[in-house]
Amino acid sequence: MSRAVVATAFGGPEVLSLIDAEPGSPGPGQLLLEVRAAGVNASDWKSYTGAYGTDPSSLPMRLGHEAAGVVLGVGPDVEGISPGDEVIAYRAAGAYAERIVIRAAAAVHKPPILGWEKAGGLLLTGVTAMHTVVATKVGPGDTVLVHGAAGGVGSMVVQIARARGARVIGTASIANHEYLLDVGATPVAYGPGLEARVRAAAHGRPVNVAIDTVGTNEALDCSVAVVADRQRIATIAGFAHGAGLHILLLGNGPGADPGTEIRRAAKQKLVDLVVAGKLNVRVGATYPLADVAKAHRAGLDGHVDGKMVLLP
The missing domain is CATH 3.40.50.720 (NAD(P)-binding Rossmann-like Domain)
Known part of the structure; x- marks a missing residue:
């Protein structure tokens, strides 16, 4: 059984909870990803604190936009990525999860030099x-x-x-x-x-x-x-x-x-800069998925220097 973070209401981090959420099988052009790290960003808490509106039809709301993990399965029409590959993905909707289905086009291969924590926090800010x-x-x-x-x-x-x-x-x-x-x-x-x-x-x-x-x-x-x-x-x-x-x-x-177009092309360029030793992700704190509310409180309070990353 896979778990995922959802916001069940609008408010502060107290509205966040873990639910069972099976991702299903990847369809055409999709990947099934086992998430090893998910980046935490201000847009994540803005989505449920009301900064982007309070439309009740958006609840319960899955969170997260970037992830790094291991490909468990590929759907039809996917080329260049195979099960077992390590990838970094953005945009990866619902990235605060143990497993998610994402578009293959959102993923780039993770170089071995880049650890999971830094990989999970690279792409959105990058x-x-x-x-x-x-x-x-x-x-x-x-x-x-x-x-x-x-x-x-x-x-x-x-x-x-x-x-x-x-x-x-x-x-x-x-x-x-x-x-x-x-x-x-x-x-x-x-x-x-x-x-x-x-x-x-x-x-x-x-x-x-x-x-x-x-x-x-x-x-x-x-x-x-x-x-x-x-x-x-x-x-x-x-x-x-x-x-x-x-x-x-x-x-x-x-x-x-x-x-x-610039942002789409940027993903591989960012990975290339990491491999060349010209770009580093400053990880300020890591949290297990179950401590997502604690991570968001730290972010809202401005208590972390560097990227926060969830480790499912």
Whole structure:
């Protein structure tokens, strides 16, 4: 018997529970996956806390979008993946489970160098980060300002930009400055005087690109102050203010470019960067599937630095 996490009502983590949920057999173009790790993301708790609405017809609600695991079975019309293969998948609806059926097109092979915990947390933040870097045309010689550089998406942006030959300045709390130095960014603290600190960190060179992962007015106003070309400024969070500033809006927000093709192509590129030693997933905490409510409380309270991962 397989188990899965569901939200039985709208509210806080107390509405989460484990149920028996047999996934069934894979159909055409599908895989049956034994989940070894599932990434935890803010979108997961937003789905049942009311941030995305409270339509009762969506209950009970399965959770999770990314997983890593072992293929148990393949349906018709699947090529290049066989039972026993280790894969990473996104989007993998209902990933908070012991077994799920997913689209084969969502999966890429997991390299042996990548452990289960890191594999489970790679793709959702990774494809978002890749979208921002590609959309702003980050390349060799650029100086890139990353807001929220120590966060899940931000730390990926830093590493991908560095792999593309750019220099990176990253905003973060002082507690995370050592981590930013480790991944190759020049850290600056956010707060009053941010623009002056960014200019000082640039050492007289122009800042060519700004990528915002936090959505604050401070981050966006600083970005337009230091970057001349607003088509090389992007946000994945500050959609209302960003629209007024005429910068790139990326992701799932109102008026944003979803970057479907970029994100689809990003999955294998991310794995290749991991294999090349240019990209690492910062895992902050792991939890057994039965402790999903505890994991979500930690995420809502902001008590974990790095990716949280469930281990079924």
